[in-house]
Amino acid sequence: MNRTAGSAARIVDANLNRAREGLRVAEEYARFALSDRGQAAALRALRRDLGAAAAELFKWNELTAARESSGDIGAAAPTSARPDEAAVARAALSRASEALRSVEEYGSLLAPAAAERFARLRFRLYNVEREVAAGPSARKRRLEGARLYVLLTAEFCRNGDVFETARRAAAGGADLFQYREKEMEDGEFLANARKLAALCADLGVLLIINDRPHVARLAGADGVHLGQGDLSAADAREILGPGRIVGRSTHEPAQARAAEAEGADYIGVGPVFETRTKEHRTAVGLEYVAFCQKEIAIPGFAIGSVNEQTVDQVLAAGARRIAVCTGVTMQDDVEAAARFFKQKLEVAEKA
Numbered sequence: 001m002n003r004t005a006g007s008a009a010r011i012v013d014a015n016l017n018r019a020r021e022g023l024r025v026a027e028e029y030a031r032f033a034l035s036d037r038g039q040a041a042a043l044r045a046l047r048r049d050l051g052a053a054a055a056e057l058f059k060w061n062e063l064t065a066a067r068e069s070s071g072d073i074g075a076a077a078p079t080s081a082r083p084d085e086a087a088v089a090r091a092a093l094s095r096a097s098e099a100l101r102s103v104e105e106y107g108s109l110l111a112p113a114a115a116e117r118f119a120r121l122r123f124r125l126y127n128v129e130r131e132v133a134a135g136p137s138a139r140k141r142r143l144e145g146a147r148l149y150v151l152l153t154a155e156f157c158r159n160g161d162v163f164e165t166a167r168r169a170a171a172g173g174a175d176l177f178q179y180r181e182k183e184m185e186d187g188e189f190l191a192n193a194r195k196l197a198a199l200c201a202d203l204g205v206l207l208i209i210n211d212r213p214h215v216a217r218l219a220g221a222d223g224v225h226l227g228q229g230d231l232s233a234a235d236a237r238e239i240l241g242p243g244r245i246v247g248r249s250t251h252e253p254a255q256a257r258a259a260e261a262e263g264a265d266y267i268g269v270g271p272v273f274e275t276r277t278k279e280h281r282t283a284v285g286l287e288y289v290a291f292c293q294k295e296i297a298i299p300g301f302a303i304g305s306v307n308e309q310t311v312d313q314v315l316a317a318g319a320r321r322i323a324v325c326t327g328v329t330m331q332d333d334v335e336a337a338a339r340f341f342k343q344k345l346e347v348a349e350k351a
Contacts, residue, residue: 008109009058009066015099015106016054016063022096023047026128029089041237041263042128050100050121057111093129097122127241139222139245140265142206146175147345148338149301149323152196153180157329162192163199165329172338174328176206178225186215193219208247213239223247225268228255233262251284256296264298268323271304272314275325286317293318311341315348 023043030039082088100122107114150169152162159165166177179196181189193209197219200207206223209216213224213236223245224236231239233246240246248259249268259267269292274283283304292300302314303323314322324341331337 005062005110006066008106009062010068011106012058012103012110013063013067015102016050019050019096019099019103020047022092022094022099023050023125025092026089026096029085029092033085033089039128039243041234042241045238046121046124046128053114053117053121057107057114057117062110090129093125097125097129100125124241139206139243143176143245143265143299146206146299147321147349148174148342149176149178149303149321150174150328150338151178151180151303151323151325152329153325156326158331158334163196165334166196166199166205167203168334169328169338170200170203170205172328172335172340173342174205174338176208176222178208178210178323179221180210180225182211186212190215190218193221197221206245208245216240216244223265225249226264233259233264237263250292251281252288253291253295256292256300260296260298266299266301267292267296269300269302269319270323272302273305273310275303275305286313289314289317289319293320306341308340311344315344320345320349 023046027040027043027047030043080091082091100118104115104118104122107118150166152166154160154162157165162179166174169177177196177200179193181192184192189212193207193215197207200222201220207219207221208223208225209219209221210225211227211230213231215221216224217240221244224240225247226233226236227249228251230236233248236246237244245265246263247266247268248255248262248264249270250256250259251270256267256269269284269289271281271283272286272289275281281304289302299321300319301321301323302317302319305327306314306322306324307327311322311327322341322345328334328337328341
């Protein structure tokens with residue numbers, strides 16, 4: 001190994017170690033201080049992908065042969081005192097991003113593909129750094145306070161306009177929306193989702209995308225809702241990045257417990273009654289609503305023909321969050337319909 005290659009290998013080795021250590025420190029903060037499964041999973045995935053990139057691009061024996069820990073003039077540098085755990089995590093992430101930049105630059109002397117590979121990892125880290133530095137996800141705090149969830153599908157909007165329906169429902173008190181178009185192709189769906197995400201940001205409500213985490217990420221939506229046959233919550237977070245919401249449809253106690261265990265942020269509980277939007281599903285009944293309210297810690301939204309005639313039964317079973325489609329979106333006065341359900345929920349909450 002020539003002198004230039006030896007120096008580059010030494011720099012790359014030191015910075016790979018620095019990056020891995022920084023990511024691990026931040027992961028422990030996300031796991032134990034924030035109890036944020038999404039952020040911890042994103043950091044763990046970064047460490048894994050960093051190790052895979054290093055193994056594929058560099059020769060391990062060349063890196064370790066160049067290592068001179070005892071002669072490192074920076075080895076005795078003191079560690080700065082930090083005021084709290086958050087400051088420790090921020091400093092660790094800063095070190096990791098700086099280290100990745102160094103590996104990107106010097107690693108290209110050893111492997112030309114290193115520059116692009118580690119640049120991608122560095123930009124992923126920037127997104128994680130932003131979320132971790134912000135502390136517990138603002139989106140998830142808003143989810144905790146959400147009560148009225150409205151599903152938006154053009155077919156089930158009286159005027160076919162999901163955007164105007166969203167405006168009116170938000171004015172009536174809707175807390176979050178799910179955009180759901182099963183048959184629409186990705187290109188049109190993404191264009192609509194982007195427009196809807198911008199609208200929801202202006203309205204101050206959350207937007208969840210049904211089934212398609214890649215669209216949720218590209219559109220800048222707040223999260224994704226998954227069915228039982230869709231991706232795992234962990235895989236969806238790999239696509240979405242940390243801090244966004246992952247919901248899961250459930251139809252029985254075992255599914256609800258599994259969704260909670262896998263790290264879903266909320267569950268759909270239903271269909272409580274037979275519904276046009278879930279014609280292939282057998283109604284789960286009010287007993288399942290009561291079970292989820294008592295036994296499942298994450299938020300659960302009762303769904304499935306929750307309307308003016310059935311909402312009192314659903315609330316009596318213990319539900320304090322509901323998801324509504326046609327009961328709001330097909331009504332002559334969408335705003336008044338949303339306000340009706342929101343007031344029902346507020347009364348039940350105080351009871």
